[in-house]
Every structure is written in structure tokens, then in C-alpha cells.
Amino acid sequence: MKRVVASGLLLLVLAAGAAPCLPAPCCAIKADYSVQTLSYSAFARNPGDLWHQVESLAFWAIPLTPPQTYYDTAIGLTGEALRSELHELIDEHLVCPYNDSVSRSAAPRIGDLSVDTWDILASANASPEGVDKVVAIYSNRSLPRQFVGSQSGDVYDREHSWPKSYGFKSHEDEIANPAFSDCHHLFPALRRYNQSRGQCPYGSPNGENGAERETTFALGCGGTEGEANTRFSSASVAGGSCLWETWCGRRGDIARAMFYMAVRYEGEVLALDYAGSIVHEPDLTLVNDLSLVRTRNDAWEAGSAAFMGLLDVLLQWHAEDPPDDFERRRNTVVYLFQRNRNPFIDHPEWVEAIFGTPSV
Numbered sequence: 001m002k003r004v005v006a007s008g009l010l011l012l013v014l015a016a017g018a019a020p021c022l023p024a025p026c027c028a029i030k031a032d033y034s035v036q037t038l039s040y041s042a043f044a045r046n047p048g049d050l051w052h053q054v055e056s057l058a059f060w061a062i063p064l065t066p067p068q069t070y071y072d073t074a075i076g077l078t079g080e081a082l083r084s085e086l087h088e089l090i091d092e093h094l095v096c097p098y099n100d101s102v103s104r105s106a107a108p109r110i111g112d113l114s115v116d117t118w119d120i121l122a123s124a125n126a127s128p129e130g131v132d133k134v135v136a137i138y139s140n141r142s143l144p145r146q147f148v149g150s151q152s153g154d155v156y157d158r159e160h161s162w163p164k165s166y167g168f169k170s171h172e173d174e175i176a177n178p179a180f181s182d183c184h185h186l187f188p189a190l191r192r193y194n195q196s197r198g199q200c201p202y203g204s205p206n207g208e209n210g211a212e213r214e215t216t217f218a219l220g221c222g223g224t225e226g227e228a229n230t231r232f233s234s235a236s237v238a239g240g241s242c243l244w245e246t247w248c249g250r251r252g253d254i255a256r257a258m259f260y261m262a263v264r265y266e267g268e269v270l271a272l273d274y275a276g277s278i279v280h281e282p283d284l285t286l287v288n289d290l291s292l293v294r295t296r297n298d299a300w301e302a303g304s305a306a307f308m309g310l311l312d313v314l315l316q317w318h319a320e321d322p323p324d325d326f327e328r329r330r331n332t333v334v335y336l337f338q339r340n341r342n343p344f345i346d347h348p349e350w351v352e353a354i355f356g357t358p359s360v
Contacts, residue, residue: 167306252321
């Protein structure tokens with residue numbers, strides 16, 4: 001049975017008998033979605049063929065909702081039953097190569113060897129301003145589209161929003177380590193912001209000892225002091241742990257990526273790897289206790305639990321920043337390659353049904 005560990009962190013202080021109030025929603029990325037006319041039948045079943053078909057079409061003509069019957073078996077469930085059913089729905093996705101150059105020299109794998117995570121993220125996070133631009137998650141900047149990571153200057157890296165050191169690690173065989181290349185939690189991030197975040201858990205330091213990183217005003221959002229990113233490090237937080245506060249317009253995206261990871265990866269045993277060893281997926285768990293959030297490079301091999309947080313903050317961020325069409329479109333693009341979806345984007349009400357509400 002999957003665990004949700006909560007302890008200690010109090011985000012809301014309510015007067016006796018007072019009802020909790022939802023925070024005001026954050027800014028939603030604006031774009032012209034008037035061309036959302038295509039059905040799923042317009043796309044190839046082989047994810048590798050997808051962009052060969054749609055390059056010449058209106059770029060934003062991507063379905064924003066799941067296929068009609070995708071969640072039929074989960075409707076009406078709640079709690080552990082819902083969690084278990086969603087896990088079965090999104091488990092064992094098609095694993096795309098992290099780097100195409102690696103995949104071509106490795107043993108054959110499912111998926112198309114010509115499509116890697118650079119390709120998928122460039123399409124999934126493409127800017128409404130043009131298909132040659134990619135929106136970076138933390139800075140809200142539109143950066144030139146990339147297919148490799150060797151450039152210098154203002155370029156983006158592939159951010160593992162669930163740090164790979166907290167439960168899985170780099171590995172040349174992505175099939176035996178699917179969390180490493182899972183694009184539902186990979187985001188383009190301005191390189192210096194990616195480096196600043198490091199492996200900090202997500203949290204709200206409330207400005208104490210914080211170092212702000214600016215956001216860019218674009219697509220109707222960002223650019224104000226209150227929407228800055230904050231990296232926080234202090235001995236008063238779990239012996240020196242750092243927290244990274246994602247800006248308001250994208251904090252819900254990050255939260256729902258974390259909820260996806262905690263449901264998708266539950267420590268199951270995979271097939272033998274190419275060396276003949278049994279391989280386990282990591283068992284990823286969201287917590288409030290920062291002392292549990294530590295480097296676990298062996299968890300994906302041992303099948304033991306690995307932790308990330310902070311759960312209460314992520315629940316708050318989910319409420320503050322509901323899914324917008326930019327996030328829904330991204331969910332569909334990743335689905336067309338990986339053949340699985342992030343259910344918490346399609347059904348945000350399932351977050352509370354599975355993870356509850358912030359501790360009070």
C-alpha cells in the first residue's frame with residue numbers, strides 16, 4: 001500500500017470553527033486556442049511519427065482533453081482505490097530515450113529511436129509565440145528551441161522536477177529506469193535557474209534568507225516581484241535544507257508533476273535488465289518531513305522508498321494555480337509520445353481525493 005507521510009509543517013492557522021478558504025488563483029498563461037479542432041484520430045498510433053504529421057498544421061491544434069474513455073475505470077473511485085486504479089492506468093508507459101545519441105548505441109527498446117526527451121520537451125513546452133521558442137518553467141522566458149544541451153549562454157536544461165538523486169539516477173538504459181526520462185516531470189529550465197534550484201525540495205520559505213530570481217513578463221504572466229522564484233537555505237530548516245519556491249503562474253504545474261510521480265512510481269519489479277539483474281522502479285513518496293528528503297541513488301535498484309516534498313506546500317500550490325490550457329496541451333503532447341497522461345491535470349479534484357488537504 002502506498003504511503004503519504006505528513007508531519008509537522010503547518011501552513012494554515014484557522015480560528016476555531018472557521019472554514020478554510022481557497023487562495024486566489026495564480027495567473028494563467030494566455031494563448032490563442034481557437035484552433036483546437038483536431039481529434040486523436042488525426043495522430044499516428046506510433047508516437048515517433050507524431051510530429052512528422054503535424055509540423056505543417058496549425059501548431060496549437062492539439063486536443064486539450066483526454067480520449068473519451070481513458071479514465072472510465074477510475075470514475076467514481078476515491079482514496080486508495082482511486083490511487084491504485086490511476087497507477088494501473090499510467091504505469092508502464094512507452095519509454096523514450098533521454099538522448100538519441102545514447103539510444104542508438106544501446107540495445108533495442110520500445111518507442112522510436114529518432115525521438116528523445118529534447119524533441120518531446122521542445123514540442124510540449126513550445127511557446128504560443130512560435131514553434132521555434134520554448135517556455136522555461138521557472139523564469140517564464142521563451143528560449144530558442146534546442147535538440148542538445150551543449151550550447152552556452154542563455155539556454156535551457158532538462159529539469160528533473162523530482163530530483164534524480166531522490167530515488168533514481170542517470171542510467172544508459174532508460175527502459176530499466178523510466179523515471180529518469182519521464183517527460184511528465186521533465187521541464188525546460190533556464191540553465192542558471194536549474195543550477196540554482198539544484199536538488200532543493202519545493203517549499204515556501206516566506207522570504208526568510210531568500211534569494212529571488214526574476215521572471216519575465218510574457219504570455220500575460222510573470223515579471224512582478226511577487227512572482228519571483230526564491231531559493232532558500234538556512235540552518236533553521238532541517239539542519240540546512242534548502243527550499244525552492246516556484247513562481248505563482250507555474251507552481252501548480254510543478255505540484256501536479258509531483259503528484260503524478262508519487263502515483264506512477266510505486267516500487268514495482270521490472271523485467272531483468274541486460275546484465276540479467278532484477279530491476280525495481282523507485283517507490284516515490286511525498287512528505288512534509290525534510291529530514292526524510294535525502295539522496296537515494298540506490299532506491300530505483302532496491303525498490304525502497306524515496307521521498308520528496310513538501311506535501312502541504314504542493315497541495316497549496318495546486319489550489320493556487322489550477323491547470324490552464326498551456327498545461328493541458330503539454331499533457332496531451334507528452335501523452336502522444338509516452339501513451340500515458342498526468343491524471344491530476346485532467347481531473348484536479350483527484351488530488352484531494354488521494355492526497356487530502358494541507359495540514360491545519
